[in-house]
Amino acid sequence: MKSEWTKKKLSDIADFNPRETIKKGAIAKKIPMDVLRPFYRDIPYYVEECFSGGTKFRNGxxxxxRITPCLENGKTAQVSILNDGEVGFGSTEYIVFRAKEGIADKDYLYYLxxxxxxxxxxxxxMVGSSGRQRVQTDVVKNLEIDVPPLVEQEKIGSFLKAFDDKIALNDRINKNLLEQAQAIYTKMFITDADSLWPEGKLSxxxxxxxxxxxxxxxxxxxxxxxxxGIMRHxxxxxxxxxxxxxxxxxxxxNVMYVNEPFWSVDTMFFTKMKRQNVAKFVFHFLKGKDLASMNAGSAVPSMTTKILNAIPLQIPDDQTLSTFEAQVSPFYQTASYNNKESENLAAIRDSLLPKLMSGEIDVSDIDL
Structure with a gap:
């Protein structure tokens, strides 16, 4: 019940940027800022790099x-990609929160x-020059928040976690579906490619x-x-x-396939198809390429229209493209259904979140 909640500073229930150690030069798992998906709990992947500095964290x-516009865009995640006892690292532009044992529940803290x-x-x-503003960590540490007892925290965390667990399951299913489609692409257009298909360019x-x-x-x-991925609507x-x-x-x-009305941000290219039944073919063709290595001379990894347009490829005949479309379309239809379900789940989660965190919805008598 809300009457049992107590007002505490956020630093009373969470350790900020907890002290951890990674030896300089050691290879460790890194989570770059651009890996995080907006308003998405799970971290999709990591890179392994020599440690030279950055925030450090453990699972949970x-x-x-803490920097604009990443915070406004919802780049907050819960670490779960490490092994037991392993320490990972990431951008200095992260604030790391760790639930204090016996005082806070890690899932409740994430949703808080x-x-x-x-x-x-x-x-x-946030303070600083335009475009480079950062959160004042001390302000966040000293935030006064009504906090429920630990048992109620666990119920709130478990209730919201169920939504994100289902979203994560849908993502795993979709990943498997795309891997099956990629395998069909590999067989049809690489293993069994027709040598008579003409050479051309992606353009x-x-x-x-x-x-x-x-x-x-x-x-x-x-x-x-x-x-x-999706930043907003x-x-x-x-x-x-x-x-x-x-x-x-x-x-x-991180190439993406889209088959719905959309907006693409200014740091992305989108493409218009010049022939029928080529979009999924182009997607799988590009998924099989290391695009990051194609502009090696650039100081900052970047893609250009010139590079994309000039990528060479064999151009299959219309019948083969139509056959590929027919074989992989069911995978895409299932993935689309799962994505819509995940969007609905996220919307429900986000509508419940402030009500649960403010005590407007009472979960003290609910058995989860």
């Missing part, structure tokens, strides 16, 4: 971006950090287009795609046809 810790109770004061505390199949800034758009139901679409999205900066290999 919450990491929150995601809630307006913490996000809104953190965003308001023979697609028109590469620049995404646009979305900040002035009103909220709506059209997804906005960045390199990490707006009231109008930039393009409404089947497309393949390619990051211009950041995680270049």
């Amino acid at each position: 810790d919450t990491i929150m971006a 950090v995601c809630s307006p109770e913490v996000r809104e004061p953190a965003i308001k505390s 023979d199949l697609i028109e590469v287009c620049y995404g646009k800034d979305h900040k002035k758009l009103h909220d709506g139901d059209i997804p906005v795609y960045g390199s990490g 707006v009231d109008r679409a930039l393009y409404e046809q089947e497309s393949v999205l390619v990051p211009r900066k950041g995680t270049l290999n």
